[in-house]
Amino acid sequence: MSSIQEQIQEIEDEIRKTQYNKATSHHIGRLKAKIARLRDEVEKKASARGGGEGYSVRKSGDGTVTLVGFPSVGKSTLLNKITGAKSAVGAYEFTTLTVVPGVLEHKGATIQFLDVPGLVKGASSGRGRGREVISVIRNSDMVIFLLDVFQPKHYEVLMDELYQAGIRVDQEPPDVVIKKKERGGIEINSTIDLDLDEETIKAVLDEYKIHNASVLIRENITVDQLIDVVLNNRSYVRSLIAVNKVDLAYPQLIEECRELYPNSIFISAHEGINIEVLKDAIYDRLGFIRVYLKPQGQPADMEEPLIVMSGTDIGQICDRLHRDFRRKFRYAQIWGTSAKHPGQRVGLDHRMLDEDILTIIIQK
Ligand SMILES: Nc1nc2c(ncn2[C@@H]2O[C@H](COP(=O)(O)OP(=O)(O)OP(=O)(O)O)[C@@H](O)[C@H]2O)c(=O)[nH]1
Numbered sequence: 001m002s003s004i005q006e007q008i009q010e011i012e013d014e015i016r017k018t019q020y021n022k023a024t025s026h027h028i029g030r031l032k033a034k035i036a037r038l039r040d041e042v043e044k045k046a047s048a049r050g051g052g053e054g055y056s057v058r059k060s061g062d063g064t065v066t067l068v069g070f071p072s073v074g075k076s077t078l079l080n081k082i083t084g085a086k087s088a089v090g091a092y093e094f095t096t097l098t099v100v101p102g103v104l105e106h107k108g109a110t111i112q113f114l115d116v117p118g119l120v121k122g123a124s125s126g127r128g129r130g131r132e133v134i135s136v137i138r139n140s141d142m143v144i145f146l147l148d149v150f151q152p153k154h155y156e157v158l159m160d161e162l163y164q165a166g167i168r169v170d171q172e173p174p175d176v177v178i179k180k181k182e183r184g185g186i187e188i189n190s191t192i193d194l195d196l197d198e199e200t201i202k203a204v205l206d207e208y209k210i211h212n213a214s215v216l217i218r219e220n221i222t223v224d225q226l227i228d229v230v231l232n233n234r235s236y237v238r239s240l241i242a243v244n245k246v247d248l249a250y251p252q253l254i255e256e257c258r259e260l261y262p263n264s265i266f267i268s269a270h271e272g273i274n275i276e277v278l279k280d281a282i283y284d285r286l287g288f289i290r291v292y293l294k295p296q297g298q299p300a301d302m303e304e305p306l307i308v309m310s311g312t313d314i315g316q317i318c319d320r321l322h323r324d325f326r327r328k329f330r331y332a333q334i335w336g337t338s339a340k341h342p343g344q345r346v347g348l349d350h351r352m353l354d355e356d357i358l359t360i361i362i363q364k
């Protein structure tokens with residue numbers, strides 16, 4: 001019996017050798033599902049062995065941003081510059097060995113930054129402190145990929161490691177609902193035209209021993225996204241790219257980097273170049289909105305809104321307010337852009353828009 005790693009390798013080879021077309025798509029779908037299942041198994045075994053516990057940092061503030069990059073690209077220098085923290089800086093790799101937090105107050109929002117050890121190729125399978133760093137990233141809202149202007153291609157390695165670790169960068173969770181049933185086989189419904197065919201969908205579900213289920217698909221997903229939905233343990237984070245050490249680079253080198261990553265921000269953490277631009281970009285990317293809380297039967301507090309990230313639902317607001325609120329939640333009422341009519345009654349999954357007014361009713 002070959003090891004799990006060898007099995008994964010064999011299946012990867014088979015996928016590479018198989019020409020993709022309509023006739024083979026369900027076969028490839030099944031192989032991809034198999035790999036994802038094996039990787040998941042490896043991951044579960046590794047976390048059962050322990051490791052990473054010492055790394056847990058309590059989330060705080062209105063959003064959490066982790067600085068991700070190869071060793072010595074300047075993550076700690078940047079943390080210190082942005083937040084005034086005192087993370088150790090050194091001209092040698094792996095200066096930082098733990099998670100170091102810092103806080104930035106910007107435009108009324110409180111943003112938590114986390115400085116972590118450098119990531120290297122192989123991190124997702126545990127190299128360096130990879131596993132611990134990845135668990136910090138999983139729990140953050142956003143990552144800043146910090147690149148050294150002399151080694152911008154590291155970006156691709158970082159993205160690949162995060163993908164392998166089940167982190168989906170700048171993607172929304174796919175709009176797919178799978179409800180398992182006792183009998184009746186697989187019933188697929190979609191609200192739009194799909195590139196995926198039924199046979200492929202069934203092959204993937206079969207790989208996870210799902211033989212009876214109703215599947216509702218509301219966007220044109222790939223087979224990889226379907227697998228993400230089935231595994232149900234992916235983490236979705238936003239990102240920005242910052243290219244550091246521009247104080248050392250010729251203009252031409254910076255232009256080459258800009259062509260590679262047009263939306264990146266060019267900074268010098270050490271010299272303090274473009275730090276304010278970066279702060280603004282982080283604030284915008286987190287997409288903060290203001291929610292005014294209105295106690296039942298009283299006027300709303302229009303002075304101090306709750307600052308939350310766009311896409312936040314009422315359940316998440318409950319979690320922010322009190323640890324019992326989600327459990328005791330009865331219903332909520334909203335006024336403003338996200339309300340169909342003033343005072344509309346809504347549930348935990350209702351998503352807030354900027355300047356909504358919210359009343360939460362809980363059990364006494
Ligand atoms: N010239 C220049 N040097 C920088 C800049 N930012 C950081 N450095 C230097 O780069 C080296 C590494 O900086 P760190 O902040 O320790 O880098 P790190 O990414 O936290 O490194 P690890 O914790 O080891 O992964 C130090 O010698 C810094 O002084 C910059 O903008 N320009």
Ligand SMILES: [K+]
Binds near residue numbers: 072073089090094095
């Ligand atoms: K360093």
Ligand SMILES: [Mg+2]
Binds near residue numbers: 087117
């Ligand atoms: Mg460091």
